[in-house]
Amino acid sequence: MSLNFFNISYDKKDLEPFLSVETLEFHHEKHHRAYFDNLSKLIVGTELEDKSLEEIILFSFSKKEMKSIYNNAAQVFNHDFYFKSLKKNIKPSDGFLKIIDNSFGSWSDFKEEFKTKALAQFGSGWTWLVVNDNKLDIVSTSNADNPLTLGMKPLMTIDVWEHAYYIDYRNVRGDYISALLDNLIDWVFVESNYELVD
Template sequence: MTTRRNFLYLVSAGTTATFFGSATARAWATPAVATATTTDVFRVPPLTYDYNALEPHIDAATMKFHHDKHHAAYVKNLNTAVNKYPQLKTKTVEQLLTNLDKLPKDIQTTVRNNGGGHLNHSMYWQIMGPKAGGAPTGAIATAITTQFGSYDTFKTQFNEAGTKLFGSGWVWLVTDRNKLKIMTTPNQDSPISQGLYPIMGNDVWEHAYYLTYQNRRPEYLAAWWNVINWTEVNNRFDRALKV
């Protein structure tokens, strides 16, 4: 259930009749960048590291296919939907996802699936990096210990949630009323649509790991901790606390 606090930062509190009124959602937004050569407003963000930078934990072929093909397909489909309604082209993907029921009905499902895919993957590339991993540091480390008892306990619960998720989806660490919570979503659904802010999330669609791990999802989940960029996770946690 969406809390009042989370509702305030996702949609404008006093103006429920105003479409996409949240200044905070705009502040956290994945930029919708237009160019002079196309009418599309959403873009796949470039990786800040090489395709092979996360090896041996995530192989270069998976990274290239995942980023250049899968993420690009979500962005293409999202742009196609939004291009049908020019008034939506000034909206961020967060604003679209937090107001799905106010979108034209013929694009609601497309935006839910592909807008979620774009938002989720944009975060995913950022919270991973080379020469990363290890135990968390900073404020998120303290919060994890406070909420879960220890980092090891948190990691075990996070991996179990990801393993038990049936089919494709994501496992998340989110903030809910200033508390941390592990949750899962199916397909490309984003916690932001439920009024929750995703601090970090792991993609458990098979395309994220199958070339290396085949059907061994638990092995992928265990290896993924070696590429976590805790600096970026702390940045996301800090933004959540300031709302």
């Protein structure tokens, strides 16, 4: 499995004060590392070894005997996508703000809907900004699930597993979501994913 799905382009301290070095040490270097290493071991020498990460996810999805491969592959994708969704002090372009306004009513309506859906996700999971049927939408997925298997194109995600926020925000998931939406989303990454959509 390519290290492109593990490496991040910033230093662990670059997300402070919104996410601490300690959180990155656990979340990136231990949780994400474990999924990455598990997947690499599970696929070595199998027919999946030369497939893309997205192909592995779609192939193993809903195959009972491949549950472990699916969970680890999806968590590698989700974490890589999450860490690439983060950067401090990046603002959306005027053009993308207009698309947000047209899709959700306003910037604050977008943030409110994202936060509401992230808080409504019971237990572990992910909340995503996606393109679904050529429209922007916000969806949550449980555990390792992601929008790829739903036929949606992800633009960005926030990890709502407790391990993502417990060190910095304890049990207050809403404060974590607000802090990231206000300060830590790499809108250049989001918009580049949007431009890739046909």
